[in-house]
Amino acid sequence: MLKWLDVIKYANNGNPAPDKRVEKTEKEWKALLTEEQFNVTRLKGTEHAFSSDLCSYFEPGRYTCVCCGTALFDSDTKFESGTGWPSFTQPIQENAVAYHKDSTFGMVRIEALCNTCDAHLGHVFQDGPMPSGLRYCMNAVSLKKVDVSEKKVDLGGGCFWCTEAIFQRLKGVIKVESGYSGGKITNPTYREVCSGATGHAEMIEVTYNPNEISFDDLLRIHLSTHNPTTVDEQGADQGSQYRSIIFYRTEDEKQAAMKVIDEVQKSYLDMIVTQIEMFEHFYKAEDYHQDYYNKNPDGGYCQAIIDPKLSKFRELYNDKIK
Ligand SMILES: [Zn+2]
Numbered sequence: 001m002l003k004w005l006d007v008i009k010y011a012n013n014g015n016p017a018p019d020k021r022v023e024k025t026e027k028e029w030k031a032l033l034t035e036e037q038f039n040v041t042r043l044k045g046t047e048h049a050f051s052s053d054l055c056s057y058f059e060p061g062r063y064t065c066v067c068c069g070t071a072l073f074d075s076d077t078k079f080e081s082g083t084g085w086p087s088f089t090q091p092i093q094e095n096a097v098a099y100h101k102d103s104t105f106g107m108v109r110i111e112a113l114c115n116t117c118d119a120h121l122g123h124v125f126q127d128g129p130m131p132s133g134l135r136y137c138m139n140a141v142s143l144k145k146v147d148v149s150e151k152k153v154d155l156g157g158g159c160f161w162c163t164e165a166i167f168q169r170l171k172g173v174i175k176v177e178s179g180y181s182g183g184k185i186t187n188p189t190y191r192e193v194c195s196g197a198t199g200h201a202e203m204i205e206v207t208y209n210p211n212e213i214s215f216d217d218l219l220r221i222h223l224s225t226h227n228p229t230t231v232d233e234q235g236a237d238q239g240s241q242y243r244s245i246i247f248y249r250t251e252d253e254k255q256a257a258m259k260v261i262d263e264v265q266k267s268y269l270d271m272i273v274t275q276i277e278m279f280e281h282f283y284k285a286e287d288y289h290q291d292y293y294n295k296n297p298d299g300g301y302c303q304a305i306i307d308p309k310l311s312k313f314r315e316l317y318n319d320k321i322k
Contacts, residue, residue, distance in 0.1 A: 001090060001249070001280055004126040004133060007099050011110050016095040018115040022068040033067065040139045041067050041119035044111075049084025052140030056080070060210060062092065062150075063143040068117035072096050072143065073136070076151065076250055079129055086143065088136040089128045089250075097136070099124065112136055130251060131278045150174060151210050153218055153253075154181055154282050156201035156245035157226030158234025162306050163204045165293035166225050166313050169321050172212030177205045178292070179284040181247060187283055196239040203245075205282045213320070215253060219246060219260040221320070225313050228261075229270035235305070244272075247279040254278075 010016070024032075029042050039045040063073040063086075073088045073096075081087035091097040095115055102111040102123065112121045121142045128135030157163045160178035167176045180193050183200030193200045206218060226234060226244060234242040248254040257276045265272050284290075293306050314321060 001132050001278065002094055002134065006094075007110055007124055007134065011099040011101050015098040015115060018070075018095050018098075019093075020070075020116060022070075022117040024117070029067065034141075037066050037141050040141050041114075041121075044120040045139075046122075047085075047139045047141050051084075052086070054086045054140040054143065054145065055084060057086075057145070059147075060149040061145055061147045063088075063138075064146050065114040065117060065119050065121075066142055066144045067119040068114060069144075070096065070114060070116040071146075072114065072121070073138075074151070081128075081135060081137070083137060085122065085137050086140050087128070088138065089132045089134050091136070097121065097124075112138070114142075131248075131254075149210055150207055151215070152205055152207050152249075153215060154203050154205050154247040154279055155218075155222045156181070156203045156243060157222055157228070158202070158237055158242045158244075159305075160202040160204050160285065160289065161292040161301065162309050163222075163226065164291070165302075165306050165310060166221070167204055167206050167218075168291075168294070169310075169313070170208075170213060170218075170221065170317070171320055171322050172210075173206055173208045173322075175207040177282075177284055178289045179203050179205060179282050180241075181280070181282050182245060182277060186281070190286055190289065193241050194239075196241055200241060200283075201243050201245050202241050202285075203247075203282060205284075216256055216260050217320070219257060220264060221313075221317060222246070223261065223264040223272065223274065224267070224316060225309060228264075228272045228274040229268050231273050244274040246274060246276050248276060249279045 061075050062071050071092050077088045077090045098113045098115040100111045102109045110124045112124050122138040125135045164176050164178050180200035181203045183198040188198045192198050228244045232240045246257050
């Protein structure tokens, strides 16, 4: 998650590389865009405050760049700022937006641009709500609302071979990746994480369609398919990399996680020790850890450990399985 210091660093030292670049001539952009879109995105104009309904629009979906179609923001991070411009707390990906120092009008501000095509979007300020504290103050004409809805949640519940196998089988789950979060170094290897010294937990990142399965249901399933009452321990696996943990991306998700834990606590005699932490980074694990159960169903670990967990999961959640 980007914070104000990251934004300053990018504006001062250069922006992260985008996934791709789109470059066109002024004439080509003019042919593609309306006059207002062209004036704001290519000539760094500003639309009048309260000129768009987009400010008070909070339906699920994504906001893409009106020039090149790159996804810039998720509606999850949109909030009512009262400024008259659509406002967000975080871009959809760290390399989606580029930052430049803007010293026009006798002020020093941070300009936000599409990192793919350099479209002017608006400015970023440090007076936004938590968890990021950022306010991306955007021109509505620079954005296009797309209704496709896809969200991510990052969960730790012991060995990721097990948790991945369970979540892959749920209706509404689009993709599950195994990896590491919550530690001190970037791009850790499996060996480093296993040493317990990096502080990372074995995690899965679940991409899902919130119209088909809710965030709350994903957490209920998570908390009932591993043991959330043991500290740094899951069955025979011991160490902080096996801790039970839920990462949230918004304040609403944090509140929802606390509520679901309270609710699920009733079905456990011991206290639930699952950590609830703000999402920072997910580092995808090595290829041989991905899709492990499906690729190795006859393996000893899969038969001895994962099969019984899947049987219990099928009993509990038969109606939610693909
Ligand atoms: Zn763009």
